[in-house]
Amino acid sequence: MSLTPFDTAPQHGPRPLPLFLALLRSETATSPERRAAALAGLAAYQAARRPRSRRPMPVVARAGRAVLRDYGGAGRPVVFVPSLINPPLILDMPYRRSLLRWLSRQGVRPLLVDWGTPTPQDRAQDVAQHIEDMLVPLLRSIGEPAALAGYCLGGTLAMAAAAAVPVRGLALIAAPWRFSGFGPDAIERIGQLWDGAHETCDRLGLVPMEVLQASFWQLDPARTIAKYERFGRLDPASAAARSFVAMEDWANAGAPLTYAAGRQIFDDLFTADLPGRGRWRVAGAVADPATLPCPTVEFVSLTDRIVPAASAAGLPDRRELRLGHVGMMVGSSAKEALWRPLADWLAGLR
Known part of the structure; x- marks a missing residue:
């Protein structure tokens, strides 16, 4: 599950999503300093050097x-x-x-x-x-x-x-x-997001990564912002900074879901809890x-x-x-x- 604010693969230059920027405004409404720090972290992540991709295994x-x-x-x-x-x-x-x-x-x-x-x-x-x-x-x-x-x-x-x-x-x-076990508040927020997105996803036949990202931001929105505040303070050459970039690149690079898989995850698993x-x-x-x-x-x-x-x-x-x-x-x-x-x-x- 993803907590990432970008809509393109890292090699193409990740860009902040409008939904993430709205989350940023909400979470830092009373703290311009935190907003500036998180944006600085985003800029540092975008500018970070990446290792060469490894060849896929056979x-x-x-x-x-x-x-x-x-x-x-x-x-x-x-x-x-x-x-x-x-x-x-x-x-x-x-x-x-x-x-x-x-x-x-x-x-x-x-x-x-x-x-x-x-x-x-x-x-x-x-x-x-x-x-x-x-x-x-x-x-x-x-x-x-x-x-x-x-x-x-x-x-x-x-x-x-x-x-x-x-x-x-x-x-x-x-x-x-x-x-x-996710709790009623998280399930309700995720359900509201799906209510607003499912018609567009139905027309596309796919659930874009943006919808998935935004749904899981709802599980811990404060952490999503705080991790970019912390990253902006790291030495770009440090092991911690390199690990952060690798992790965010992974979180940033997911394929869409099929519409039916997305519908089943949101409706049958989260909302109806059919497995549980x-x-x-x-x-x-x-x-x-x-x-x-x-x-x-x-x-x-x-x-x-x-x-x-x-x-x-x-x-x-x-x-x-x-x-x-x-x-x-x-x-x-x-x-x-x-x-x-x-x-x-x-x-x-x-």
Whole structure:
């Protein structure tokens, strides 16, 4: 899920969105100093140097527009499912913060789902069809039951897939399932945004990144502004500044959603909470975390402001962290707090 104020990929020169500027005006209405600091941070981010893009890892399977990328390693396969929102490379960040490359040296063979970029012709493909028509065929293409690991909304999809196809185990990382756990205020704000955007998205056949960004700003608008205030004070050559730029570039570069997937996320997941109420039907069955026929674990951050701990699935093996939604994946403490425990859990699977 994204917290980013730009509407174009970084290599094309990100530009602030009108919705972000409106948020900035609202959050800094009584503090011209904070507004100036946040704008200075935006300018510094736009001017920052970027590392050269890495070549994508090889494709070993395809299902529709989705592909499975192989990160090597000599162990048994583990399929990592990223969110439909933002690119999958949060799992493969630069500056030695790539979970997948690290795991490939720990006796694991990581395989990454890359959802590709939808077109208006894909408008009718909802979240359930992403699972049935792409994720499940990719899992079956491996030729043996793989372990599944899902991050953020990718964990929601991985949970449903684990109920539809045999897997060796399922690991959820900051994954929402009981969407009522976001709280009534956040759900109402997100619902109001969708009410104002769905007609335009219906005409486009896609849900543009701007709509997704703005919806998740509603979860923590103060943080969205404060992080740019802080960035403007950093030395541009510092490790902290480089990491910030890499993270914002990732958050800034997501593909749109199909209209049906966006509608299902906003209406069926957030508003109706079909998964949490045991009413979300995928691949002909209702996905239920209590009846999964495989070992499971979930990593839940008690300080996650994007996917609150109250929205987790409630699996028996629950590992609690105190890192942010993104920090638990790529922060300075991520290796000890998440990477190693995840690798140990995967090593214990049969």
